[in-house]
Amino acid sequence: MNKIGLIIRREYLTRVKKKSFIIMTFLGPLLFGALMFGAISFALNDETNYEVLIVDKAGAVSQFDSTGKYFESRFEKRFEYNQSQRIKYSFLDQEIGTDAFKESPYNIMIEMDDAVVNNSPCTFYFKRLPSGQVSSAIKTEIENAIEEFRVGKNLNIEYSEYQRIKVDIDFKEVNIEKLGKVDRTQEKAVVGFVFAVFIYLFIFLYGVQVMRGVIEEKTNRIVEVIISSVKPFQLMMGKVIGIGLVGLTQFVLWMVLSTVIFTVVQASMGGDALPAQVIEQGGVRTIQPEVMAQMQKSGPMQEILQLASEINWPLQIGLFIFYFIGGYLLYASLFAAIGAAVDNETDTQQFMAPITIPLIFGFVVSEFLIANPEGAAGQIFSMVPLTSPVVMMVKVAMTGHITWYMIVSMLLLVATFIFTVWLAARIYRVGILMYGKKPTYKELWKWMRYKA
Amino acid sequence: MNALEAKNIIKNYSGHYALKDVSITVPEQTVFGLLGPNGAGKTTLIRIINQITGPDSGEVQFFGQKLSPEHTSAIGYLPEERGLYKKMKVGEQCLYLAQLKGLSYNDARKRLHEWFKRFDILGWWDKKVEELSKGMAQKIQFITTVIHEPKLLILDEPFSGFDPINAELIRSEMLRLKESGTTIILSTHDMGSVEELCDNIALVNRAEVILSGAVKEIKNQFRTRTYELQYKGTALDLTISLGAFFELVDSTKEDDHMIAQIKLGEDKNLNQLLSNVLGSVEIISVHEVLPSMNDIFIEAVNNFNNAQS
Numbered sequence: 041m042n043k044i045g046l047i048i049r050r051e052y053l054t055r056v057k058k059k060s061f062i063i064m065t066f067l068g069p070l071l072f073g074a075l076m077f078g079a080i081s082f083a084l085n086d087e088t089n090y091e092v093l094i095v096d097k098a099g100a101v102s103q104f105d106s107t108g109k110y111f112e113s114r115f116e117k118r119f120e121y122n123q124s125q126r127i128k129y130s131f132l133d134q135e136i137g138t139d140a141f142k143e144s145p146y147n148i149m150i151e152m153d154d155a156v157v158n159n160s161p162c163t164f165y166f167k168r169l170p171s172g173q174v175s176s177a178i179k180t181e182i183e184n185a186i187e188e189f190r191v192g193k194n195l196n197i198e199y200s201e202y203q204r205i206k207v208d209i210d211f212k213e214v215n216i217e218k219l220g221k222v223d224r225t226q227e228k229a230v231v232g233f234v235f236a237v238f239i240y241l242f243i244f245l246y247g248v249q250v251m252r253g254v255i256e257e258k259t260n261r262i263v264e265v266i267i268s269s270v271k272p273f274q275l276m277m278g279k280v281i282g283i284g285l286v287g288l289t290q291f292v293l294w295m296v297l298s299t300v301i302f303t304v305v306q307a308s309m310g311g312d313a314l315p316a317q318v319i320e321q322g323g324v325r326t327i328q329p330e331v332m333a334q335m336q337k338s339g340p341m342q343e344i345l346q347l348a349s350e351i352n353w354p355l356q357i358g359l360f361i362f363y364f365i366g367g368y369l370l371y372a373s374l375f376a377a378i379g380a381a382v383d384n385e386t387d388t389q390q391f392m393a394p395i396t397i398p399l400i401f402g403f404v405v406s407e408f409l410i411a412n413p414e415g416a417a418g419q420i421f422s423m424v425p426l427t428s429p430v431v432m433m434v435k436v437a438m439t440g441h442i443t444w445y446m447i448v449s450m451l452l453l454v455a456t457f458i459f460t461v462w463l464a465a466r467i468y469r470v471g472i473l474m475y476g477k478k479p480t481y482k483e484l485w486k487w488m489r490y491k492a
Numbered sequence: 493m494n495a496l497e498a499k500n501i502i503k504n505y506s507g508h509y510a511l512k513d514v515s516i517t518v519p520e521q522t523v524f525g526l527l528g529p530n531g532a533g534k535t536t537l538i539r540i541i542n543q544i545t546g547p548d549s550g551e552v553q554f555f556g557q558k559l560s561p562e563h564t565s566a567i568g569y570l571p572e573e574r575g576l577y578k579k580m581k582v583g584e585q586c587l588y589l590a591q592l593k594g595l596s597y598n599d600a601r602k603r604l605h606e607w608f609k610r611f612d613i614l615g616w617w618d619k620k621v622e623e624l625s626k627g628m629a630q631k632i633q634f635i636t637t638v639i640h641e642p643k644l645l646i647l648d649e650p651f652s653g654f655d656p657i658n659a660e661l662i663r664s665e666m667l668r669l670k671e672s673g674t675t676i677i678l679s680t681h682d683m684g685s686v687e688e689l690c691d692n693i694a695l696v697n698r699a700e701v702i703l704s705g706a707v708k709e710i711k712n713q714f715r716t717r718t719y720e721l722q723y724k725g726t727a728l729d730l731t732i733s734l735g736a737f738f739e740l741v742d743s744t745k746e747d748d749h750m751i752a753q754i755k756l757g758e759d760k761n762l763n764q765l766l767s768n769v770l771g772s773v774e775i776i777s778v779h780e781v782l783p784s785m786n787d788i789f790i791e792a793v794n795n796f797n798n799a800q801s
Contacts, residue, residue: 046591054580261575265636268542268569269592271561473544475573486506 043270044278051253051282056289065290069298077305090127090174093146094119094182095135097153101185102131115199118185125174129181141165150182157186225438227347229410232437235360236406236430238291240399243368243429246287247375247395251388253279254379254472263472272469276380277461280372287368352440359436362450367429370457371395377464377484380471387478402430409434423449425456463488493555495520495644495675496541501550503536510536511547512699518644518677518692520555523670525686525707526679527785528696529793534679535572537696538646541677542569555643565594568642572649572679574633576621583617586636593640600639607635611661626653634662638669645669648679663689683786693785695792702796707785714788717756718781719765724749725773733772738765749776 055061096102096111101119105112111131113119119129130146141149149165156162162182164175191202254276257263266275378391405427409418422431428449436446470487471479479487496518503511511533518524528534539545541552543564552559554566577585583604590600608614611631621629630653638645647666651659666676666689678689686693686707693710695703703710718741723730727743730752734740737757744751750773756765762778769775783791 043592046588050588054577257577260578261571261573262577264544264571265569265574265589265633266592267544268567268571269564269589272544473539490505 044274044281047270047275047278048282048285051279052285055249055283055286061286061290065293066297068290069294069301072298073301073305088126088147088168088170090125090148090170090178091146092127092129092148092150092178093132093136093141093144094129095132095149095151097134097151098157099133100152100157100189101182102133113185115185115188118188119181122177122181125177127174127177138165142167148178150178152182157189224347224350225413226410228351228437228440229406229413229434231347231351232356232434233406233410235356235437236403236433239360239364239367239429239433240403242287242291242364243371243399246283246368247371249283249286250280250372251375251379252385253283254376254468255382255385255388258380258472258475259383267469267472272472273465276373276376276465276468280369280376284365284368284372350440351437355440355442356433356436359446360433363429363432363453366450366453366457370425370429370453370460371399373457373461373464377467377471380468381474381479381484382471383475383478398424398426399430402427405431406434409438413438419445422446423452425449425453428453466490493520494518494553495522495555496677497553498537498541499551499553501537501540501547501552503533503540503545503547509533509699511540514550514696514699514701516694516701516704518675520675521670521673522691523666523676523678523689525690525693526677526696527681527683527686527693527789532696533699534696535648538569538571538648538677538679541644541646542567565640566643568593568637568640568645570633570637570645570647570650572652574630576629576632578620578622580621581617582619582621582624582632585621586632586639589636590639593642595640603639603641604635607639611635627655627658630654631658634665638665638674642674644675644677646677646679649681650678651680651682651685683784683789686785695789697793697796698800700796703788703792710788711782711785714783714791716781716783719754719756719762719778720781721752721754721769721778722746722749722776723752723769723773724776726750727752729772730769733769734765735768738768753781 094102099114101114102111103114104110111133113129113131119131121128135151136144136149147167148170151163151165153160153162170178188199191197191199195202197205257266257275263275270278374395378388378395381391382388402421405417405421408415409431412418418431418435421427422435423445432446432449466488467484470490471484474487494517496516498514498516501511501514503509514533514537516524516526516537526534526537536545540547541559543559543561554563557563580588586604587597587600590604591597595603605614608617613628613631616624616628616632621632624632634650637647645666650662650666654662663685666678670676676689678686680686690707692706693704694701705713721730727740727750730743730750731740734754737760739755739757740752741755742751742753754765756762762780766775766778
């Protein structure tokens with residue numbers, strides 16, 4: 041076995057055999073699954089019943105019921121019990137005061153007066169802040185009721201007619217190059233974002249491990265023994281590749297285990313119940329088969345399947361692997377150089393910023409990219425090698441085909457990682473034998489120019 | 493044949509010399525002492541021989557060939573600052589280091605077994621390095637340095653951290669290796685072991701070799717023509733009898749006799765000294781006082797530094 045192979049083998053085996061690796065491999069997807077499952081079931085099982093009291097001083101949305109004792113909704117089919125969010129409405133025509141509200145069984149009190157009917161804000165008292173979904177459900181209910189009230193008061197038409205007249209436009213975005221297809225660029229960008237997050241996490245988690253490994257060899261003082269047998273470059277690359285393989289192993293195992301767990305959970309919950317519920321944002325507890333069937337015809341499920349079919353998976357995954365590896369090699373070699381430059385982890389801070397900033401900047405650019413898919417920023421930073429691994433994932437998910445700048449971007453990435461590996465190796469070979477003082481950037485520059 | 497020949501090595505670190513025109517010659521199957529104060533440039537020279545760094549100019553020859561990467565498997569290096577992977581098991585780690593030096597897995601295993609048996613440490617094989625004491629770790633390091641049977645062995649302060657028994661073990665292993673043909677470069681501040689082990693030395697000071705050659709010759713070179721004379725009688729009688737060309741450097745009293753150190757004047761010899769004093773005191777013994785390597789080290793370095801400033 042050649043020497044770099046030996047080093048890769050050691051770096052790989054010592055890490056894969058660690059208890060923490062084995063635990064993380066199994067616990068990772070379990071934790072992730074538990075979190076997902078927990079969040080969903082928590083959302084599903086939010087047992088809070090919302091008793092909403094509407095103090096309608098203007099008498100805009102409520103009136104006496106037939107008994108003449110209690111108030112009820114002025115309009116049919118308004119303020120009915122909201123089953124999914126468990127909201128129940130009651131009415132009063134005069135204030136009860138905040139103290140009385142505190143004592144009352146209501147959790148929410150809304151005060152409406154004449155001004156509210158004319159678009160002034162109305163006061164929303166709560167005992168515990170409800171979720172955004174609940175408030176928006178209440179808000180929509182009130183808005184619609186006031187609208188109906190205004191129509192009846194000001195216009196000489198039926199509300200149903202008004203609804204027919206009222207305009208509500210949705211854009212159906214069509215790319216002229218792809219006539220007949222609905223444009224889902226933004227949704228696709230989200231898929232790209234997920235890939236970008238994976239690349240980012242991978243680079244960070246394992247890049248830092250490379251750095252730690254180098255510092256460990258330095259502080260253990262074994263490094264001089266090793267580099268009397270192998271070239272510093274071989275030691276550095278062996279470490280970078282070995283740890284990269286550890287990351288890939290963990291990643292693949294997570295994928296496999298997650299699939300297994302997902303399948304098991306799915307099977308135990310019966311059919312497609314879980315994803316359907318996820319799509320309904322935790323709003324529905326049980327889904328009737330006919331609802332299910334209908335959803336699959338035109339609901340979000342269909343949307344997702346449609347979206348998935350529009351992503352160019354071979355290209356997406358191909359580029360993912362390419363940028364995953366290219367980005368890792370680029371950053372990991374820089375991490376190795378940092379590790380070599382310092383004596384302990386606390387000294388790494390000053391050198392970390394130039395590494396973390398481009399990565400985070402990649403995400404910022406990706407955000408812009410979603411807002412403005414054809415913008416120049418996206419184009420440029422999908423070519424700049426330090427940001428391209430993140431930005432390109434989003435970009436390729438959106439466009440779905442190879443373009444000239446992707447090829448430029450890939451070539452640039454390869455050229456850059458060869459350059460950074462070379463650069464890092466020059467800092468590395470000097471740094472690993474330097475102890476004591478914390479180097480400055482100026483000194484790193486000096487190290488780089490030492491003769492080999 | 494010379495195991496190693498370094499010719500006119502120059503190494504410059506951003507404006508200051510680490511090595512300034514350094515040349516050393518290490519004959520095969522000898523122990524070569526590389527001496528010098530801290531920061532003189534010894535470690536830099538050793539790193540150049542190990543091809544960890546390269547010289548700015550100059551050439552290193554290894555058994556008559558230009559030093560090249562394939563020679564790393566023929567060199568064993570025990571650095572002064574040495575360590576092991578703490579979390580790795582002893583056996584695993586030895587196998588790894590031996591394979592990095594080019595041994596096959598099976599060869600490495602077989603040889604390690606022999607060494608572990610000889611050092612009586614077979615029980616350590618599955619221990620983690622962090623469980624070992626410093627002395628134990630040093631033994632492991634020594635084994636991994638010599639496991640590939642290098643033709644040239646470079647030991648930088650090999651005895652530091654050892655108790656006297658283990659230091660003696662290493663010393664005898666060094667001599668055994670030398671007997672079996674290994675050439676050894678020993679860098680140390682322990683002048684006792686230099687006298688005991690080294691055939692030749694080079695003294696490096698301020699990036700230059702200021703003294704080199706066979707230990708015997710250097711000692712000769714630094715002879716002060718001083719003799720130690722043990723006698724019975726009085727110091728006064730002795731002094732009177734010495735005359736003008738012999739200088740009494742030191743005189744002490746020991747139980748029932750006296751010890752004097754006498755420096756010979758130019759053109760004078762021991763016979764003349766003896767004939768001068770024979771009538772005055774009763775001589776018990778006489779021998780030449782040779783300077784210790786320690787004295788030579790200090791004198792050479794001080795002379796050089798004084799001349800420079």
